[in-house]
Each structure stands twice: as structure tokens, then as C-alpha cells.
Amino acid sequence: MNSIAPAQLIENLSWRYATKQFDSARKIPADQWTTLEQAMTLSPSSFGLQPWGFVVVTDPKVREKLRSVSWNQPQITDASHLVVFCAKTNLGRADVQRYIDRIAQVRGVPQDALAGFRDMMLGKVEAPGADNLPWSQRQVYIALGFFLSAAAMLGIDACPMEGFDPAKYNEILGLTSQGLTATVIATAGYRSANDSYAALKKVRFEPSDIIKRV
Amino acid sequence: MNSIAPAQLIENLSWRYATKQFDSARKIPADQWTTLEQAMTLSPSSFGLQPWGFVVVTDPKVREKLRSVSWNQPQITDASHLVVFCAKTNLGRADVQRYIDRIAQVRGVPQDALAGFRDMMLGKVEAPGADNLPWSQRQVYIALGFFLSAAAMLGIDACPMEGFDPAKYNEILGLTSQGLTATVIATAGYRSANDSYAALKKVRFEPSDIIKRV
Numbered sequence: 562m563n564s565i566a567p568a569q570l571i572e573n574l575s576w577r578y579a580t581k582q583f584d585s586a587r588k589i590p591a592d593q594w595t596t597l598e599q600a601m602t603l604s605p606s607s608f609g610l611q612p613w614g615f616v617v618v619t620d621p622k623v624r625e626k627l628r629s630v631s632w633n634q635p636q637i638t639d640a641s642h643l644v645v646f647c648a649k650t651n652l653g654r655a656d657v658q659r660y661i662d663r664i665a666q667v668r669g670v671p672q673d674a675l676a677g678f679r680d681m682m683l684g685k686v687e688a689p690g691a692d693n694l695p696w697s698q699r700q701v702y703i704a705l706g707f708f709l710s711a712a713a714m715l716g717i718d719a720c721p722m723e724g725f726d727p728a729k730y731n732e733i734l735g736l737t738s739q740g741l742t743a744t745v746i747a748t749a750g751y752r753s754a755n756d757s758y759a760a761l762k763k764v765r766f767e768p769s770d771i772i773k774r775v
Numbered sequence: 776m777n778s779i780a781p782a783q784l785i786e787n788l789s790w791r792y793a794t795k796q797f798d799s800a801r802k803i804p805a806d807q808w809t810t811l812e813q814a815m816t817l818s819p820s821s822f823g824l825q826p827w828g829f830v831v832v833t834d835p836k837v838r839e840k841l842r843s844v845s846w847n848q849p850q851i852t853d854a855s856h857l858v859v860f861c862a863k864t865n866l867g868r869a870d871v872q873r874y875i876d877r878i879a880q881v882r883g884v885p886q887d888a889l890a891g892f893r894d895m896m897l898g899k900v901e902a903p904g905a906d907n908l909p910w911s912q913r914q915v916y917i918a919l920g921f922f923l924s925a926a927a928m929l930g931i932d933a934c935p936m937e938g939f940d941p942a943k944y945n946e947i948l949g950l951t952s953q954g955l956t957a958t959v960i961a962t963a964g965y966r967s968a969n970d971s972y973a974a975l976k977k978v979r980f981e982p983s984d985i986i987k988r989v
Binding site for chain 2: 562563564565567569570571572573574575576577579592593595596598599600601602603604605607609611613614615616617618619620623659660663664667668695698699700702703704705706707709710711714715716721723734739745761762763764765766768771772773774775
């Protein structure tokens with residue numbers, strides 16, 4: 562652990578904003594992008610089950626297609642990178658087993674020692690009426706939070722976006738057959754000097770309206 | 776902006792884990808806690824609408840009550856701080872107007888200039904069949920991600936938790952009458968030297984299983 566000072570954290574989180582206009586000439590260097598991918602991967606999730614997939618789209622032709630089903634928002638094509646945060650659509654026993662296998666592998670523990678944990682997860686994902694997709698989608702938003710926060714720490718601009726057609730994204734990216742559905746997206750890169758939004762004051766309700774104490 | 780090095784970011788995100796046993800004697804210093812509250816408040820949300828409330832519970836008696844409806848998990852009482860991340864239950868026109876009022880106030884712009892933005896938001900939250908609660912709950916998970924990421928950056932341990940009874944939380948904390956519902960919680964403080972989970976290797980699927988490239 563190599564913690565940072567509170568003031569530096571707040572400075573970076575205050576610096577970030579939902580970038581409306583990216584400098585299309587500037588690309589995120591490979592080592593920085595790798596770091597952002599690692600940050601996504603390190604996101605926590607319920608049980609650690611990682612009910613997600615992240616699609617990184619850099620192909621300009623695909624980005625054009627996606628823009629056409631994203632209200633023509635320029636960030637889709639102009640940002641250095643686009644990530645489609647997806648939730649698993651058929652979360653179930655196979656995913657739980659795959660995760661248990663992975664724990665056994667990484668930690669070198671026998672499957673038997675993980676039976677209780679496996680059964681607890683199965684009890685959740687196989688419960689009658691289990692609402693696994695909305696649950697997975699909520700987890701995906703943690704990963705979005707980690708991504709945006711990490712970008713801010715690295716001095717990379719980003720824009721989280723919900724204004725797109727998930728069904729069309731699934732179609733264009735072939736997600737359905739992979740058991741994934743597009744849930745939320747983020748574009749990342751560097752703000753254009755012309756983005757007037759960059760200079761606007763950040764608007765938050767008064768802390769006393771948002772934070773209650775008991 | 777005062778960015779940090781990629782290695783430091785990854786070091787801190789790798790250091791964090793879902794703390795199972797907190798050192799109940801150690802409290803988060805006030806300035807650090809204030810920073811975590813600021814980080815939550817700075818979380819992005821769709822439209823910037825902040826459809827949430829954060830309840831910080833420090834009263835030991837209330838924490839005992841909450842523990843009894845949280846599978847008796849010790850973190851609820853032993854951690855330095857407990858935050859209940861809540862979503863707004865009746866998100867609608869009044870919330871949109873309150874937000875517009877706040878933008879006008881913070882940025883010093885006339886209400887008229889914000890009419891288009893207001894109408895766009897109303898089109899979303901007042902759409903027939905609008906599913907505002909699940910949508911707000913997803914936003915709440917961004918704030919959870921910001922909180923957990925910020926804690927890791929500051930060297931503060933935390934544990935996100937879904938294993939609690941939201942209806943009982945709403946009752947104990949009087950949330951329903953405030954238009955809020957408990958969505959997810961996090962405990963924060965410092966790991967106990969006895970927490971064997973701290974030494975376990977972090978388990979993530981192979982990046983190639985999680986990240987696709989197009």
C-alpha cells in the first residue's frame with residue numbers, strides 16, 4: 562500500500578468531468594491504457610463473481626456504427642478508447658463453478674474446501690425468482706466507478722454514457738452469443754481545448770442534503 | 776490535476792480486499808473520513824442527478840440493531856464507519872427541478888437556459904413505464920465504486936456488503952419517509968491483524984476472459 566494524500570485524491574476527483582468533446586488526435590499511451598484495464602479487472606463484485614465482460618473498441622469502423630446508435634454523440638468516435646461494460650445474461654451454475662475453479666487454481670486450495678462458498682453462491686443465483694441480470698448490472702456499475710476513478714487518478718479524461726441502444730450494441734458487437742449484454746459505456750482520452758464543459762463548475766447538492774448521520 | 780503513477784494506482788487497488796475482520800479499536804481520523812465523504816459526493820451519476828442519499832452510521836446501538844438484520848456479520852459493529860448507500864424511491868419532477876435549481880445557483884445561469892436539459896431529464900424520469908428505481912440503484916453502485924476506490928487510495932480498508940435486509944434497514948433508519956431505500960452498504964476502517972483473508976491472493980479471471988477487443 563502506497564497511499565496518497567487526501568488533498569491529491571480530491572483534486573483529481575474534482576478535476577474529472579463528463580468530457581463532451583475529446584481531442585481526437587490524442588491517444589492514451591499503451592502503458593496507461595493497460596493500467597486502466599487492470600483497474601477494471603481489479604474492481605470488486607458480489608462474492609467476487611465478476612459477472613461481467615468489458616469490450617474495448619478501437620476499430621474506427623465499428624466506432625462509427627456504434628455512434629449511429631448512440632444519438633450520434635461525438636465522443637463515441639473521437640475519444641481515444643471506448644469501453645462497453647457488459648453484464649452476463651445467463652449467470653448460473655456454470656459461472657459459479659468456473660469461479661470456484663479459478664479460486665482453487667489461484668490459491669492452491671482443494672475444491673472440497675470451497676464447497677460451502679460454492680453452495681452459498683448457488684443459493685443466490687439459483688434461488689426461485691432470482692433476478693440475476695439486474696444484480697449483475699449493478700455490479701457492472703462498480704467497475705464503471707473503478708474505471709472512472711482510476712482514469713481521474715491517472716489524469717485521463719473520460720465520459721460515462723447511457724445514451725445508446727443496448728440491443729444494437731449487442732448486435733453490432735455480437736455480444737448476445739457471448740452471453741453478454743451492453744449495460745453502460747465509457748469513452749476515455751483527453752479533453753479538447755474547445756470543450757466548454759471543462760470550465761463549468763461541478764454541480765453537487767449540498768453535502769447536508771446527501772449525507773445523513775445516525 | 777495531480778496525477779499518480781500507474782504502478783501506485785495498481786498497488787493500492789491490489790492492496791484492497793473485502794475486509795472480514797476489522798480492528799475495532801482503530802477509528803478513521805476525521806480528516807480522512809471527510810475525504811471519503813467528499814469522494815462519495817463527487818461520484819458521477821446519470822445527468823449528474825445524484826439520485827441517492829448516503830447514511831453514515833456511527834451510533835453503536837444502531838449498529839447493533841443493523842447487525843442483527845445483516846446475518847450477524849461482525850463488520851457491521853466492528854468497523855470504524857458504516858455507510859448505507861441509498862437510492863431515491865420516488866425520483867421524479869421535483870428531483871429534476873431541485874437539480875436544475877442547484878445548477879442555476881452554482882453556475883449562475885438563468886433557469887431558461889436550462890430548459891432543454893430539464894426537459895430531457897423529465898423525458899427520461901417521466902417516460903411511461905420508466906424504471907427509475909433500478910436505474911437509481913445502478914447509479915448508487917457508481918458511488919460505491921468511488922468510495923471503495925477512494926478508501927484504497929487513502930490506505931483505508933473497506934468491505935462492500937449486500938448481505939443485509941434492506942426492508943429492515945429502511946425501518947431502523949427511518950429511510951422510507953425520506954424517500955430512500957437501502958441499496959448496498961460498506962464498512963470501513965482498518966483490518967485486524969487476525970483477518971486471515973488479508974493474506975489470500977486476489978482471485979480474478981484471466982484478463983483475456985474478461986476483456987474483449989474489437
